[in-house]
Amino acid sequence: MPKSPVPARRSLTAAGALALAALVPTAPAAHAAAAPLLVIDTDFPDPDIVSADGTLWAYATNAEAGNVQTASAPSPEGPWTRGPDALPTLGDWAREGLTWAPEVTPQPDGSYVLYYTARDIASDRQCLGTAVSDTPGGPFTPVGEGPLVCPADEGGAIDATTFTDDDGTPYLLYKNDGNAVGVDTWIYLQRLTPDGLGFAGDRVPLLKQDRPEEGGLIEAPTLVKRDGVYVLFYSAGFYGDGSYFTGYATAPALTGPYAKSDEPLMNTENTGITGPGGQDVIPGADGDWLAFHGVLSEDPLVRGMYVTPLRWDGGTPSID
Numbered sequence: 001m002p003k004s005p006v007p008a009r010r011s012l013t014a015a016g017a018l019a020l021a022a023l024v025p026t027a028p029a030a031h032a033a034a035a036p037l038l039v040i041d042t043d044f045p046d047p048d049i050v051s052a053d054g055t056l057w058a059y060a061t062n063a064e065a066g067n068v069q070t071a072s073a074p075s076p077e078g079p080w081t082r083g084p085d086a087l088p089t090l091g092d093w094a095r096e097g098l099t100w101a102p103e104v105t106p107q108p109d110g111s112y113v114l115y116y117t118a119r120d121i122a123s124d125r126q127c128l129g130t131a132v133s134d135t136p137g138g139p140f141t142p143v144g145e146g147p148l149v150c151p152a153d154e155g156g157a158i159d160a161t162t163f164t165d166d167d168g169t170p171y172l173l174y175k176n177d178g179n180a181v182g183v184d185t186w187i188y189l190q191r192l193t194p195d196g197l198g199f200a201g202d203r204v205p206l207l208k209q210d211r212p213e214e215g216g217l218i219e220a221p222t223l224v225k226r227d228g229v230y231v232l233f234y235s236a237g238f239y240g241d242g243s244y245f246t247g248y249a250t251a252p253a254l255t256g257p258y259a260k261s262d263e264p265l266m267n268t269e270n271t272g273i274t275g276p277g278g279q280d281v282i283p284g285a286d287g288d289w290l291a292f293h294g295v296l297s298e299d300p301l302v303r304g305m306y307v308t309p310l311r312w313d314g315g316t317p318s319i320d
Helices: 013-022
Strands: 035-041 048-052 055-060 069-073 081-083 096-108 112-118 126-133 139-143 157-164 168-174 184-189 205-206 218-226 229-236 245-251 277-282 286-296 299-315 316-318
Touching: 013 286, 048 316, 055 096, 096 126, 112 157, 112 184, 126 157, 157 277, 168 218, 184 218, 205 218, 205 229, 218 277, 229 277, 277 299
Parallel strands: 096 157
Antiparallel strands: 035 299, 048 055, 055 069, 069 081, 096 112, 112 126, 126 139, 157 168, 168 184, 184 205, 218 229, 229 245, 277 286, 286 299, 299 316
16 A cells, blocks of 8 residues: 555545544444544544553654654543654664555554564565564564565555454465556455464465456455454555545455445545545454544645544444
């Protein structure tokens, strides 16, 4: 998922007005819809959220605040406080400036593993690396002599996320960056070793782009299981304007087959937020929330973080 600024493509007037209105927080009723809340109104794309000791930690794509931006809050609605760069030093294999879509995962021993996308010097492709820390806020220390995943002939790899199945088995999901080289973009699933730093099996393709509105790519996977159904969220379209959207696909088994929903979960039209995507699910005792970014400005490109309750009808999600 490219993260660097791009030329503007459309007016932001309507989205900007909605974002301003969303700054007034309204607590959702038990079964009532609530407008998404803009909780970080500066550039904070591709948010990943981790809960640790009663605090939510958010991580985002590089910006002026560093390679891996951070913020923390007591609840999804905030208030969110910006923190330091979680990854001030990249692995030796990586070049500074293109550190995208981080994912932080707690480990059984109490440590944390950070999966990050960066530019591989050798192949000049975006690839996935790992780093470790004893605390969720970091700083994280890169591990390994090279990237964890780097299929250069398939465009590289981006947008790592993790999933732990009911039996405790950990998995990594990611996208081959095929749109960078004109090939299919697949979301893959691969079993991790218990420490989260290597693989214990071959990758399994789950889903690829196959609809016109996807603009030749899908990316940003998030996998959860609800009511016995595996639900795979993804983003598609052009990340920098109103064509970007969040879809989902469901399956009865971890490895599929996954069937895409007929309608997107979120797009510019049904939220009033320009290009909602890069999502993550925040589980909670009182129900799930969804964190995602939306375009606040197209030139320069600025994407703020929103949150909204995520509702379920069995294995079918909605934000209504």
